[in-house]
Amino acid sequence: MQLSLLQFYMSSSKSKEKSSDEKHEKVKFESDEQDSPIKEEPMQIDEPEISIKQEESDDGYAGANTTASSCDYSMSQFKDEPLSELPPEEDSEEDMPLTERMANKRRMASESEEDIPLLQRKKSKKKVKKETYDDDDDLDDYDEDEKPKKKKKKAEKAKPIKVKSEPDDSASPTKRKKKQEDDQEVWKWWEEEKKDDGTKWSFLEHKGPVFAPAYEPLPPNVRFRYDGKEIRLSQDAEEVAGFYARMLDHDYTTKNVFNSNFFTDWRKVMTPEEAKLIKDLSKCDFKEMHAYFQNIAEKNRNRSKEEKAEIKAKNEEIQKEYGFCTIDGHKEKIGNFRIEPPGLFRGRGEHPKMGMLKKRVMPEDVMINCSKDSKIPKPPAGHKWKEVRHDNTVTWLASWTENVQGQVKYVMLNPSSKLKGEKDWQKYETARKLHKCIDKIRENYRADWKAKEMRVRQRAVALYFIDRLALRAGNEKDDDQADTVGCCSLRVEHIQLHKEKDDKEYVVVFDFLGKDSIRYYNEVPVEKRVFKNLELFMENKANSDDLFDRLNTQTLNEHLKDLMPGLTAKVFRTYNASITLQRQLDELTDPNASIPEKILAYNRANRSVALLCNHQRAVPKGHSKSMEALKEKIQAKRDQVDEAEEDYRNAAKAAKRGSVKEKLACDKKQKALERLKDQLKKLELQETDRDxxxxxxxxxxxxxYLDPRISVAWCKKHGVPIEKIYNKTQRDKFRWAIDMAGPEYIF
DNA sequence: CTTAAGACTTGAGCGCATACCT
DNA sequence: AGGTATGCGCTCAAGTCTTAAG
Incomplete structure (x- = not known):
């Protein structure tokens, strides 16, 4: 098979000399086909005959591949400790995470208040220093002299909260014969002992990433015009122009920032002559190019069955070859083994860098990570890797630095892998640990609402938001990113205080753009003390000032770490999500209900979590249409039911004094009626669910966010097939949980 | 300390196959 | 059989948090 996709059209390969990193042994590999023409040569099929030049030898990772034997095994952090009883939960409205009730409110808000003005750019962060606070009885004094945002070391030590370590009695996981999915041998890594030195693997071998297909120049009949004049663009300029031409009917191209970023970067790849000529984007005519690409897309859509099959087969071939690695004696799936293709950067929201050119990544940009004694991946012909290292303290197989934001991108394993699964498991164990001390922590931060120190109060209020509303931590962001916030980075303009709103007291209205510029809107009644504190935090501040000016995520997390080892802000999100699911499932599931009804209950429980976490999506296009269709269907079904009922009644009458024959007919009618009713119910369920x-x-x-063991346990307990809840990918990812959790599992 | 880099998780959206309908 | 709504897998941006560097 020809892996022509993998070829490079560029033949220049300059090797960059990288400053050495003492920690990692660095070896440079050069392909032995250095100058071979880049034609139809399948890459990476032979044994790599590579010359290894040891540039530097050090002892940093000597024997790194074989350190497993000496490590200290500790399972404690991963054991299932079924909690015999949940601590009594305060079910006061205040402490309950969001429920359906708020769902409706939120929904209404986002529908009716579509046009709430969006937020202004942030301004300088003015540090306010206050002299006096007109406290009411709720607010005690606090230290006025502390410096803003500076933390006083140990000025006020957090009380660590003891977590009782329970003995481990669940050593034998429920052995369950799982239906053999595909023929893949299942590696039950979760039954093995977990090593807890910093290393992630002992042996790692892979074939390296797959590169984007080479650029194919446009056919000559596709012309580009500038100011009415036809111009033959140089290949580089043409390629970049093509990125833009493809997006012509996209909203992005109506945005100034996008256009000007694109134009600037485009001009950078032009030849001097081109750059001299092409000075105004609005004079560029990409129409033919656009039409050409549309046409190609159209043709691709209409490919024949055979062609499609061929392409599929080819992809499978590549997947088979490059999509897997060998790690510690097991073959595992890689997540993203393809290097991202070049294109125009599409940030989310009002991103200042939208439209910039995302450059083509070359092997010379790519760092490879694998075992020293493994078959080293071979770079494409005529190229070499930037570096090959053997660092088993990280999980990536390859990495490169993306040019727009300067961020490192990684090739990593699929979620079904041990490396990812174990981490996931650990995450939920930390959340369960939090469950054991959440009461103390809540007590703790409530007490801190009265603290003397401003920073402690701010921290306590922020923590309350994170806990109760599942807000994200909110790290600081640079100015060259979209202006979005999380808890710690909230600004005054993002909240509104209402002493009274809709019959409720002390309501805080949140309205801000969070991750991915998704709007968060919520009206939350809070404790009086929180309310008073917020008033205090906002005093003498401009809208663009930080609400929590003496708090950041680092100090918050440091504090959390003192409360419980491993605790960080995001654990609250995991915890509250999972516990909400569990409670909602308990509440909504009727053990006697039918399977479809149970599934609806599950989806509802799932939904209340999604709501809590503000996981939104655009209304699917055609939603209202498909809703109408469904409604019609339901009406039709109702009519049928009515009809059947009538039939049945008549038959029943006849049967009363009739013979066996009539009785039989009556039974039949009854069955039919019931079947119809069932169908109707199903449709109605579907309707609610979808809406x-x-x-x-x-x-x-x-x-x-949801501990998969909760779902698995629920399925087992209620006789719902796991496939109804998790699709194939999800089952792969959660294999550990499916195998491990019995019906009695409690988060 | 403060800032940056690095590693890893989380997130919405998109295109395509496919299950479902007529 | 043909047309389409839906779900899935993928993509890659955008978060969180830790660690290193200045």
Whole structure:
């Protein structure tokens, strides 16, 4: 098979000399086909006959591949400790995470208040220093002299909260014969002992990443015009122009920032002559190019069955070859083994860098990570890797630095892998640990609402938001990114205080853009003390000032670490999501209900979590249409039911005094009626489910926040097939949980 | 300390296959 | 059989948090 996709059209390969990193042994590999023409040569099929030049030898990782034997095994952090009883939960409204009740409110808000003005750019962070505070009885004094945002070392030590370590009695995981999915041998790594030295693997071998296909120049009949004049662009300029031409009917191209960023970067790849000529984007005519690409897309869509099959086969071939690695004696799937193709950067929200050119990544940009004694991946013909290192303290197989934001990108394993799974498991164990001390922590931060020190008060209020509203931590962001916030980076303009709103006291209205520029809008009644504190925090501040001016995520997390080892802000999100699911499942599941009803209950529980985490999605296009269709169907079904009922009644009458034959007919009618009723019910369930799901995305919480063992246990307990809850990918990712959790599992 | 780099998780959206409908 | 709504897998941006460097 020809892996022509993998070829490079560029033949220049300059090797960059990288400053040495003492920690890692660095070896440079050169392909032995250095100058071979880059034609139809399948890459990376032979044994790599490579010359290894040891540039530097040090002892940093000597024997790194074989350190497993000496490590200290400790399972404690991963054991299932079924909690015999949940600590009594305060079910006061205040402490309950968001429920359906708020769902409705949120939904209404986002529908009716579509036009709430968006937020202004942030301004300088003025540090306010106050002299006096007109406290009411709720607010005690606090230290006025402390410096803003500076933390006083140990001035006020957090009380560590003891976590009782329970003896481990669940050593034997429930052995369950799982239906053999595909033929893949299953590696039950979760039954093995976990090593807890810093290393992630002992042996790692892979074939290196797959590069984007080479650029194919446009056919000559596709012309580009500038100011009405036809111009033959140089290949580089043409390629970049093509990125833009493809997006012509996209919203992005109506944005100034996008256009000007694109134009600037485009001009950089032009030849001097081109750059001299092309000075105004609005004079560029990409129409033919655009039409050409549309045409190609159209043709691709209409490919014949055979062609499609061929392409699929080819992809599978590549997947088979490059999509797997060998790690510690097991073959595991790689997540993203393809290097990202070049294109125009599409940031989310009002991103200042949108439209910039994302450059083509070359092997010379790519760092490889693998075992020293493994078959080293071979760079494409005529190229070499930037570096090959053997660092088993990290999990990536390859990495490169993306040019727009200067961020490192990684090739890593699939979520079904041990490396990812173990981490995931650990995450939920930390969340469960939090469950054991959440009461103390809540007590703790409530007490801190009265603290003397401003920074402690701010921290306590912020923590309250994070806990109760599942806000993200909110790290500081640079100015060259979209202006979005999380808890610690909230600004005065993002909240509104209402002493009274809609019959409720002390309401805080949140309105800000969070991760991915998704709007967070919520009206929350809070304790009086929180309210008074917020008033205090906002005093004498401008809208663009930080609400929590003496707090940042580092100090918050440091404090949390003192409360419980491993505790960080995001654990609260995981914890509250999972505990909400568990409670909602308990509440909503009727053990006697049918399977579809149980699934609806599950989806509802899932939905309340998605709501808590503000996981939104655009209303699917055609939603209202498909809703109408469904409604019609339901109406039709209702009519049928009515009809059947009538039939049945008549038959029943006849049967009363009739013979056996009539009785039989009556039974038949009854059965038919019941079947119809069932169908109707199913449709109605579907209707509610779909409508409630309109703007809420369940996937993210299911994948990242909900302890899969809760779902697995629920399925086992209620006789719901796991396939109804998790699709194939999800089952792969959560294999450990499916195998491990019995019906009695409690988060 | 303060800032940056690095590593890893979380997130929405998109295109395509496919299951479902007529 | 043909047309389409839906779900899935993928993509890659955008977070969190830790560690290193200045």
């Amino acid at each position: 409630e799901n309109k703007t809420i995305a369940l996937g993210t919480s299911k994948l990242n």
